[in-house]
Amino acid sequence: MTLNLNLNAHLPRRSVVALATAAAMAALLPGMASAKCADIAGKGDINIVGSSMPSVQHLAKEMETCNKAGVKVAIKITPEARVETERAFGSDGKSAFDAAIISGGLYSNLAAKGQLQPMTDLVAKYKTKFKIEDNMLVKSNGEVLAIAYQQNAQNLYYRKDIFDKLGLKAPTTYAEMLAAAAVIKAKEPSIDFPIAQTFAKGFDISTEFVNLYVGFGGKLFKAGTAQPAFNEEAGIKTIELMKSMLPYMTPNALASNSDDVMNQFQQGKAAMGVLWASRAARMDDPAASKIVGKMEFAAAPAVMPGGKSATHLWWDGVAMPKNLTNDRDVVFQVLMDALDEETTKAGNDSTIWIRSVYKPTRFGTGVVLSMKAGAPIWPTEPYVGLATGELGKMIPEALGGSMTPKQALDAAAVAYTKAATEKGFIK
Amino acid sequence: MKTRSFLQFVGPSVVMMMLLLAAPLVITFYLSVRNCAIEMEIVKVEESTPFGVKETVTQRAKMDAKGRAIQNCNFIGLDYYRKVLGLDDAAPIEGGPPPDVTSATKGIPAAGEKAGNEFLGALRFTLIYTFVTLPFVLVIGFLLALGVNSVSQRLKGVFITASLLPFIITPVVAALSIKWLFRDNGLVPYLLSHFGIQVFWMAQAWSARLLIVVYGVWHVVPFAFIVLYAGLQGVPQDALEAATIDGASRWQKMRYVTLPHLAPLIVFITLIHMMDAYRVFEPVIVLTQGAFTTSVQYLTYHILLQENNPYKASAAAVLTLIGIVFLLIPLLVKTWREQKQGV
Numbered sequence: 001m002t003l004n005l006n007l008n009a010h011l012p013r014r015s016v017v018a019l020a021t022a023a024a025m026a027a028l029l030p031g032m033a034s035a036k037c038a039d040i041a042g043k044g045d046i047n048i049v050g051s052s053m054p055s056v057q058h059l060a061k062e063m064e065t066c067n068k069a070g071v072k073v074a075i076k077i078t079p080e081a082r083v084e085t086e087r088a089f090g091s092d093g094k095s096a097f098d099a100a101i102i103s104g105g106l107y108s109n110l111a112a113k114g115q116l117q118p119m120t121d122l123v124a125k126y127k128t129k130f131k132i133e134d135n136m137l138v139k140s141n142g143e144v145l146a147i148a149y150q151q152n153a154q155n156l157y158y159r160k161d162i163f164d165k166l167g168l169k170a171p172t173t174y175a176e177m178l179a180a181a182a183v184i185k186a187k188e189p190s191i192d193f194p195i196a197q198t199f200a201k202g203f204d205i206s207t208e209f210v211n212l213y214v215g216f217g218g219k220l221f222k223a224g225t226a227q228p229a230f231n232e233e234a235g236i237k238t239i240e241l242m243k244s245m246l247p248y249m250t251p252n253a254l255a256s257n258s259d260d261v262m263n264q265f266q267q268g269k270a271a272m273g274v275l276w277a278s279r280a281a282r283m284d285d286p287a288a289s290k291i292v293g294k295m296e297f298a299a300a301p302a303v304m305p306g307g308k309s310a311t312h313l314w315w316d317g318v319a320m321p322k323n324l325t326n327d328r329d330v331v332f333q334v335l336m337d338a339l340d341e342e343t344t345k346a347g348n349d350s351t352i353w354i355r356s357v358y359k360p361t362r363f364g365t366g367v368v369l370s371m372k373a374g375a376p377i378w379p380t381e382p383y384v385g386l387a388t389g390e391l392g393k394m395i396p397e398a399l400g401g402s403m404t405p406k407q408a409l410d411a412a413a414v415a416y417t418k419a420a421t422e423k424g425f426i427k
Numbered sequence: 428m429k430t431r432s433f434l435q436f437v438g439p440s441v442v443m444m445m446l447l448l449a450a451p452l453v454i455t456f457y458l459s460v461r462n463c464a465i466e467m468e469i470v471k472v473e474e475s476t477p478f479g480v481k482e483t484v485t486q487r488a489k490m491d492a493k494g495r496a497i498q499n500c501n502f503i504g505l506d507y508y509r510k511v512l513g514l515d516d517a518a519p520i521e522g523g524p525p526p527d528v529t530s531a532t533k534g535i536p537a538a539g540e541k542a543g544n545e546f547l548g549a550l551r552f553t554l555i556y557t558f559v560t561l562p563f564v565l566v567i568g569f570l571l572a573l574g575v576n577s578v579s580q581r582l583k584g585v586f587i588t589a590s591l592l593p594f595i596i597t598p599v600v601a602a603l604s605i606k607w608l609f610r611d612n613g614l615v616p617y618l619l620s621h622f623g624i625q626v627f628w629m630a631q632a633w634s635a636r637l638l639i640v641v642y643g644v645w646h647v648v649p650f651a652f653i654v655l656y657a658g659l660q661g662v663p664q665d666a667l668e669a670a671t672i673d674g675a676s677r678w679q680k681m682r683y684v685t686l687p688h689l690a691p692l693i694v695f696i697t698l699i700h701m702m703d704a705y706r707v708f709e710p711v712i713v714l715t716q717g718a719f720t721t722s723v724q725y726l727t728y729h730i731l732l733q734e735n736n737p738y739k740a741s742a743a744a745v746l747t748l749i750g751i752v753f754l755l756i757p758l759l760v761k762t763w764r765e766q767k768q769g770v
Contacts, residue, residue, distance in 0.1 A: 424464035
């Protein structure tokens with residue numbers, strides 16, 4: 001038998017095109033290889049809502065490959081996901097969404113209002129099939145109300161190259177951080193404002209406050225009540241600490257949100273700061289970053305020597321409402337199918353997954369180290385959001401100098417008390 | 428016209444207005460005098476999360492027999508209006524004893540004033556924005572219209588398109604571009620630093636407000652331009668020629684022929700711009716996130732979405748409405764009088 005290797009043979013044009021298209025498709029659409037919903041029992045037209053985080057985008061793409069007859073999955077990605085979820089889950093009629101991707105904070109709100117669908121029996125039923133891990137379960141008094149899939153925290157970012165050059169060590173306390181900033185400001189000509197941190201009015205600054213406040217031993221509320229306790233000594237110390245950071249930060253700090261801080265790092269204008277771990281991968285984005293490979297991550301510094309890492313741990317996950325339209329069993333299967341090991345592996349770098357198959361990249365180091373250094377979970381009381389809302393409005397006044405720390409905290413306490421009374425947390 | 432034909436013509440319009448304007452207004456007013464709160468009770472909960480197990484004392488809703496949270500809805504009159512205007516100091520809505528949170532300081536009046544002045548502060552900034560942008564919009568729009576009018580026929584199309592661009596761009600995109608131009612490491616600070624000028628645009632009130640005013644003028648000038656340009660096409664040529672024969676200078680021709688002809692259009696632009704500017708929102712939320720520059724629309728949005736209080740937000744919305752009615756009264760009275768005199 002002769003091997004007819006006629007390399008100059010002219011393949012029919014159509015076959016060439018077909019081959020090329022197939023090759024291109026195989027290259028461009030790896031997800032097609034494993035379509036979702038293959039082994040789901042039941043039918044339904046399922047609607048899910050989520051925010052525009054990279055992991056949600058990844059999950060949406062995976063869920064869209066759902067191709068079982070009778071099961072249709074639509075995921076709505078919107079920046080107003082929190083509001084839409086609260087409206088849908090809280091409505092008197094049926095919920096517009098069968099499930100939502102929620103943060104730990106939103107979970108606290110919804111669980112407090114009793115709007116979440118218990119899933120304990122469904123977890124027991126499908127645990128082996130979808131390999132649901134124990135630390136993915138979010139329970140309230142033993143009842144599973146949500147399944148977590150990712151974690152996030154604000155951790156320390158620092159320019160290892162600059163620190164090595166000046167003989168500095170990664171700071172473990174804020175005092176060390178300020179000392180390092182002073183050295184960098186004096187000796188590194190390319191950096192005017194060594195520290196970049198999210199001090200923008202509103203959510204950002206209130207999160208910074210809470211992160212630092214607990215390190216001073218502060219409690220947000222009086223034990224066993226929703227009465228505010230943040231306008232005391234520890235609160236004043238927190239604001240004083242934040243003020244002491246300002247000379248090392250850009251004067252635009254009070255308008256700096258995560259985008260701005262990320263930008264300052266990427267442009268090489270700042271040398272350290274505490275920022276969300278979910279932004280870490282962008283430090284090495286060659287299209288936007290001038291400092292590829294130079295940023296390292298560590299636990300957020302503590303406010304006092306020997307103290308816990310001054311940051312909080314957040315989780316995101318999926319939950320179903322009590323008033324959902326579709327069959328809860330089918331919806332649960334769809335959700336677990338979307339969060340299986342395969343999806344996690346396919347989207348490994350898009351976030352810090354909770355599943356054990358997640359391979360931690362160096363971008364997740366900061367979160368892991370912060371956890372090891374004792375960072376607590378973000379407070380779970382349902383009235384925390386009201387408190388941070390008022391703090392976020394008043395703290396910039398104290399930092400800008402138009403109010404003393406005590407006045408700003410008192411103002412926030414008064415406003416918070418009004419809001420909490422309106423909502424029924426304070427009688 | 429027969430009454431029946433009149434009703435047939437006007438009917439659809441009236442029905443739409445009732446459905447989309449009048450009904451929502453009534454509902455908003457209804458919401459603004461009520462408050463609904465879920466009844467909460469203090470409980471001990473064992474919370475289990477990916478980070479461990481914790482027992483906390485927290486609050487949970489009281490459930491009724493059907494497993495739904497119990498809601499208490501009450502009529503509260505003008506309480507939310509007073510709150511939004513900062514006219515109440517310490518007493519919470521439910522009428523309980525004032526909370527003892529500021530025992531160590533005399534700060535209560537100052538605190539209440541500062542927090543309550545949010546609406547008045549927002550109103551003040553909105554009015555500043557409206558009345559500062561207006562003259563610039565009119566003058567620059569007029570100069571632009573004059574300029575494009577005297578350009579050769581071939582290039583007119585190009586210039587008109589270019590002048591209209593700022594109005595066509597989505598407000599959010601436009602506001603973002605301005606933010607990126609002026610923030611740290613943006614193009615403008617970079618260029619200014621070459622002249623030794625260093626301004627941190629978002630860091631102080633005057634610069635943040637200036638940016639929003641600049642955005643406002645830039646965004647609305649095309650509207651004034653296109654209206655006045657159209658008006659310029661209709662300036663009576665014989666009146667202009669007569670003026671030239673009488674020896675009028677360019678400035679006099681402008682003042683005595685062109686501008687009077689354009690007067691109704693200028694009133695029109697003023698009216699439309701005032702109503703639009705009063706609703707300023709996108710630059711506030713995108714450029715400054717409300718720092719130094721809260722507007723009334725932003726305040727209602729903030730109360731609705733951040734504080735999650737649709738009742739208080741309705742009160743803020745009704746107050747906003749009252750504000751615009753006050754603003755428009757002089758113009759509406761003038762128009763009404765003109766109509767009465769028979770145009």
